[in-house]
Amino acid sequence: EIRHMMSFVERFRAKASKARQAQSRLKALERMEHIAPAHVDSPFEFSFLPPQKLPRPLLTLEKQQAGYGERVVLDSVSMTITPGSRIALLGRNGAGKSTLMKLLAGELPALAGKRTEARDLDIGYFAQHQLEQLAVDESPLAHLKRLGGAAALRATEQELRSFLGGFGFSGDRVFEPVGPFSGGEKARLVLALVIYLRPNLLLLDEPTNHLDLEMRLALAVALQDYEAAVVLVSHDRHLLRAVADELFLVDQGRATPFDGDLDDYARWFTAREQKETEALPTSAGVGTEDRKQRKREEAQRRNRLSPLKNEVAKTEATIARLEQERAAIEQELASPEIYGAAAKDRLRSLLESQTRVKRQIETAEAAWVAANERLEAALGE
Ligand SMILES: Nc1ncnc2c1ncn2[C@@H]1O[C@H](COP(=O)(O)OP(=O)(O)OP(=O)(O)O)[C@@H](O)[C@H]1O
Ligand SMILES: [Mg+2]
Structure with a gap:
């Protein structure tokens, strides 16, 4: 693999x-x-x-x-x-x-x-x-047969099931209504x-x-x-x-x-949001009360977003740090000396660290995606 x-x-x-x-x-x-x-x-x-x-x-x-x-x-x-x-x-x-x-x-x-x-x-x-x-009452396999065009008509059921298997539908799941x-x-x-x-x-x-x-x-x-x-x-x-x-x-x-x-886009985005915020108080026809209200709302929004943005930045930094750590480990693993009899303990500890760091990177990646999702959701509100 x-x-x-x-x-x-x-x-x-x-x-x-x-x-x-x-x-x-x-x-x-x-x-x-x-x-x-x-x-x-x-x-x-x-x-x-x-x-x-x-x-x-x-x-x-x-x-x-x-x-x-x-x-x-x-x-x-x-x-x-x-x-x-x-x-x-x-x-x-x-x-x-x-x-x-x-x-x-x-x-x-x-x-x-x-x-x-x-x-x-x-x-x-x-x-x-x-x-x-x-179609709620149709199975994945039935969908593929119905919508898969000429290729699906020609294919054997086994071929269709194996294709669906690549997308995580296996066993009886392919026959169940979706x-x-x-x-x-x-x-x-x-x-x-x-x-x-x-x-x-x-x-x-x-x-x-x-x-x-x-x-x-x-x-x-x-x-x-x-x-x-x-x-x-x-x-x-x-x-x-x-x-x-x-x-x-x-x-x-x-x-x-x-x-x-x-x-650059992230910077453009921030600048664009800022420009919009600054434009608000001076825009003509907006009463003082409205303006205060909007400013309050904008401040609330910023307060709501900033911990989420921090979280994304934090997870990004974690990933970067872990990848550095991993690179260092792998560099040491690449040297021939490490496989000598004298370095046996060092080798074992390096391999252990390598496994640990890999797992940590995986976890950090998931955290990064989750943090991004929360931020996007909040931006969409
Ligand atoms: N079917 C529709 N009828 C009328 N207006 C629509 C329709 N679909 C979208 N709009 C309007 O067109 C504009 C652009 O919408 P669109 O969905 O293309 O934006 P978007 O960039 O995909 O946004 P998002 O990031 O939220 O998905 C919006 O002001 C939206 O309200
Ligand atoms: Mg859209």
């Missing part, structure tokens, strides 16, 4: 250096090298089958306008998506990320502008609301259904909200190797780091390439 992960890492590294991949993705990969061995017991393992066709470009939007009825949410959106595109959409709550995803998916007709689709464009769209579209399944299980099933169809453009709108850490990792790993295009909206910085090469910022009705990395 470790060998599998490592060979994946090697393959990806070779490909990445050829294909002028963004630095951040290589960083994510280095991170994954650390996490992967800690997750070899992951119950999930799947990969994307290569898409049937990879036309270039897949989809072009030119000066498109999108919205709902009278309300224009996005204006003049231009985007070109080609096989291998790895785009993350960033933006504040309500900025229009999901609207842009619906526009890309062709679910929301544009109010203006031009859309050009490759003839063989094949979109896989994962959206939150799709969880509700599962109604009482947890949100996480439903999300996994929807993801499996989307992936089974081998789309060449994969649209993922907050796929991780219901996915646990193991599944997020499996998804990040599977996406590395995927040749098609991916557009992703996620609050999961880990997934963003692991997947995105190109960042788009959705703000004030525009979607524009973001010039910077995720840390």
